[in-house]
Amino acid sequence: MQFFLEVLIGGLLSGVMYSLVxxxxxxxxxxxxxxxxxxxxxxxxxxxxxxxxxxxxxPGWIAGLIAVILLAIALMAVLKKKGxxxxxxxxxxxxxxxxIAVGAILIIGKPLPFWVAVAVTLVFMVGVGVATERIxxxxxxxxxxxxxxxxTIGLSFFLEGLAQAMWGANVRGLDIGIPDEPIxxxxxxxxxxxxxxxxxxxxxxxxxxxxxxxxxxxxxxxRALRAVADDHQAALAVGIPLKQIWAxxxxxxxxxxxxAGLLWGARNGVxxxxxxxxxxxxxxxxxxxxxxxxxxxVGGLIIGASEKLAEVYIGPMVGGGIESxxxxxxxxxxxxxxxxxxxxxxxxxxx
Amino acid sequence: MLxxxxxxxxxxxxxxxxxxxxxxxxxxxxxLLLVAFIAVPFLASEYWLKAIxxxxxxxxxxxLGLNILTGYAGQLSLGTAGFMAVGAFAAYNxxxxxxxxxxxxxxxxxxxxxxxxxxLFGLPSLRIKGFYLAVATLAAQFFIVWALTKFPWFSNNxxxxxxxxxxxxxxxxxxxSPREKYLLVLxxxxxxxxxxxxxxxxxTGRAWMAVRDMDVAAEVVGIRMMHTKLLxxxxxxxxxxxxxxxxxYAYIGTVEPEGFNLDLSFRILFMIIIGGVxxxxxxxxxxxxxxxxxxxxxxxxxxxxxxxxIDLPPGMTSNLELMIxxxxxxxxxxxxxxxxxxxxQIAKEKxxxxxxxx
Numbered sequence: 001m002q003f004f005l006e007v008l009i010g011g012l013l014s015g016v017m018y019s020l021v022x023x024x025x026x027x028x029x030x031x032x033x034x035x036x037x038x039x040x041x042x043x044x045x046x047x048x049x050x051x052x053x054x055x056x057x058x059p060g061w062i063a064g065l066i067a068v069i070l071l072a073i074a075l076m077a078v079l080k081k082k083g084x085x086x087x088x089x090x091x092x093x094x095x096x097x098x099x100i101a102v103g104a105i106l107i108i109g110k111p112l113p114f115w116v117a118v119a120v121t122l123v124f125m126v127g128v129g130v131a132t133e134r135i136x137x138x139x140x141x142x143x144x145x146x147x148x149x150x151x152t153i154g155l156s157f158f159l160e161g162l163a164q165a166m167w168g169a170n171v172r173g174l175d176i177g178i179p180d181e182p183i184x185x186x187x188x189x190x191x192x193x194x195x196x197x198x199x200x201x202x203x204x205x206x207x208x209x210x211x212x213x214x215x216x217x218x219x220x221x222x223r224a225l226r227a228v229a230d231d232h233q234a235a236l237a238v239g240i241p242l243k244q245i246w247a248x249x250x251x252x253x254x255x256x257x258x259x260a261g262l263l264w265g266a267r268n269g270v271x272x273x274x275x276x277x278x279x280x281x282x283x284x285x286x287x288x289x290x291x292x293x294x295x296x297x298v299g300g301l302i303i304g305a306s307e308k309l310a311e312v313y314i315g316p317m318v319g320g321g322i323e324s325x326x327x328x329x330x331x332x333x334x335x336x337x338x339x340x341x342x343x344x345x346x347x348x349x350x351x
Numbered sequence: 352m353l354x355x356x357x358x359x360x361x362x363x364x365x366x367x368x369x370x371x372x373x374x375x376x377x378x379x380x381x382x383l384l385l386v387a388f389i390a391v392p393f394l395a396s397e398y399w400l401k402a403i404x405x406x407x408x409x410x411x412x413x414x415l416g417l418n419i420l421t422g423y424a425g426q427l428s429l430g431t432a433g434f435m436a437v438g439a440f441a442a443y444n445x446x447x448x449x450x451x452x453x454x455x456x457x458x459x460x461x462x463x464x465x466x467x468x469x470x471l472f473g474l475p476s477l478r479i480k481g482f483y484l485a486v487a488t489l490a491a492q493f494f495i496v497w498a499l500t501k502f503p504w505f506s507n508n509x510x511x512x513x514x515x516x517x518x519x520x521x522x523x524x525x526x527x528s529p530r531e532k533y534l535l536v537l538x539x540x541x542x543x544x545x546x547x548x549x550x551x552x553x554x555t556g557r558a559w560m561a562v563r564d565m566d567v568a569a570e571v572v573g574i575r576m577m578h579t580k581l582l583x584x585x586x587x588x589x590x591x592x593x594x595x596x597x598x599x600y601a602y603i604g605t606v607e608p609e610g611f612n613l614d615l616s617f618r619i620l621f622m623i624i625i626g627g628v629x630x631x632x633x634x635x636x637x638x639x640x641x642x643x644x645x646x647x648x649x650x651x652x653x654x655x656x657x658x659x660x661i662d663l664p665p666g667m668t669s670n671l672e673l674m675i676x677x678x679x680x681x682x683x684x685x686x687x688x689x690x691x692x693x694x695x696q697i698a699k700e701k702x703x704x705x706x707x708x709x
Binding site for chain 2: 035135136139140143145146147149150151153154155156157158159160161162164165168169279282283285286290322324325328329331332335336
């Protein structure tokens with residue numbers, strides 16, 4: 001019984017980590033209807049960038065390139081002529097971009113402390129998110145969703161190549177200051193081993209989900225996001241700037257990817273295999289439904305727990321290693337009963 | 352001027368329905384086949400045959416299979432490599448365990464085994480579609496590779512599931528040199544491509560396209576959904592399975608299940624995106640592009656960087672390859688969603704009017 005509990009709790013906690021990745025998918029799918037296969041690549045890029053910055057600061061050519069591009073955009077914002085729709089010099093945007101550009105130059109070749117590296121990575125990930133919206137998705141507006149999906153597969157290849165081109169392909173460790181040991185207090189009291197790292201991960205995930213829920217329900221932008229998710233055209237009609245909203249969503253997905261990347265990177269080492277974590281998040285998604293944040297959490301818990309239990313109790317019967325596909329089979333069987341997932345919206349087709 | 356169909360009158364239905372209705376097309380395709388069957392084996396070097404032409408043909412076949420499923424029937428699959436693995440290992444086992452089995456039959460049976468597995472994993476497509484189905488096909492990918500690694504029976508108890516294929520012998524004639532293997536693969540691929548071309552313009556193909564364009568509407572007009580979708584899965588997997596068997600026998604020789612990983616599935620998906628989704632020609636163009644591009648990059652990236660005065664760190668070309676592939680996919684989807692095949696079609700239409708545009 002004790003062993004069962006241990007496996008179950010371990011599974012649930014690792015399931016929380018899956019949810020964290022799945023959350024990034026859901027965010028983007030809700031707001032733009034894009035199934036973002038590149039979420040795993042974003043996780044990898046974020047983790048690798050943080051570690052790389054801590055190790056040796058920004059590489060010159062990348063920082064230089066980013067600075068030049070940002071300064072060019074800033075210059076364009078300043079020189080913008082007064083047009084019909086407002087226009088005129090946009091000093092605020094120019095100042096932000098210029099500041100980031102100067103910052104990028106300043107950190108070339110200097111190893112950064114952890115929190116600074118995280119902050120810089122966050123800015124970088126937001127930039128990647130905004131750039132993705134701009135360069136990848138905007139030209140593909142009105143294409144069938146499957147095309148967008150395939151474009152994100154292309155994007156994931158690009159980001160994986162970029163991450164390794166920037167930082168090299170070595171496996172690195174990442175220490176975020178949380179020990180990965182069983183908590184003595186719980187061992188004494190209930191004789192169940194629970195890693196403090198898993199628990200902290202679950203706590204961070206809970207905070208993240210809570211703040212996202214607040215963001216979605218209480219802020220102006222959050223409400224706009226939900227409106228866009230409900231109906232693009234109606235949202236446009238009441239004056240919600242669709243493109244800005246999409247950029248914000250991609251930036252948010254970059255942020256979630258950063259959190260997931262730090263936790264996963266600290267757990268498994270920062271390496272290419274991090275991109276496969278995203279593949280683990282997919283069954284979580286089909287189980288929970290693509291549109292539901294709650295679904296991502298519950299799905300993650302179910303997948304995490306059933307996967308670990310299956311590995312321990314069914315695995316030995318067939319020679320082990322079933323973790324790689326068991327989650328998919330669970331999700332598939334579930335889909336046969338409920339094709340739209342646990343919390344997904346039921347679609348009625350019109351001919 | 353040259354490519355004009357004026358004056359070619361079709362007086363019977365048979366003429367009207369033939370596979371290449373324009374005379375110039377027929378001449379071109381005959382010439383192409385003659386070059387492929389007669390000129391290429393004599394002119395191409397061993398390296399070209401072994402490293403470029405044979406894999407090109409095999410991947411074309413796999414891309415053809417995926418294109419039938421994704422391009423024509425509209426069911427996105429990410430498990431192509433898994434079905435190839437089934438074909439390769441099934442063909443190996445048929446050849447190994449049945450003494451008298453001719454090699455061609457064992458390849459065909461490998462394809463059939465893949466078709467059966469394809470039907471099995473295609474069953475969810477009756478309930479789910481779109482992204483959900485794409486994710487479901489990933490299950491096929493992971494499960495097949497896992498099963499082939501885990502159960503040593505499939506690989507005749509070899510360690511880590513590696514199989515080494517036997518000799519390719521047909522009616523006592525042994526296909527050993529790259530040239531002979533090339534001709535054998537070419538013959539199979541040409542036959543299967545012809546079959547595919549005919550299939551997609553038959554009733555079956557039209558049913559597939561109707562399902563792709565709108566499955567509810569297709570069902571309403573009386574297309575049998577289960578039959579059509581599962582047939583698409585079966586035919587597609589059969590092509591992939593035969594491609595897998597050829598991959599093992601005619602190209603690599605020694606394969607392990609891990610060789611058929613998700614990366615290979617993506618590669619084949621990229622082939623049809625770049626070549627043209629929903630086009631037989633596209634499968635070939637895409638395969639040629641994806642095979643040739645890394646070779647060109649490897650050959651020319653370093654000298655080019657040197658000429659520009661940059662030293663590429665080791666491993667950089669493979670990262671560059673990833674980045675350029677990714678960027679190209681996005682580029683093609685944005686600029687020309689129908690791929691290289693569509694460019695070819697546009698060129699043909701332009702050629703029709705050339706040099707008098709009216």
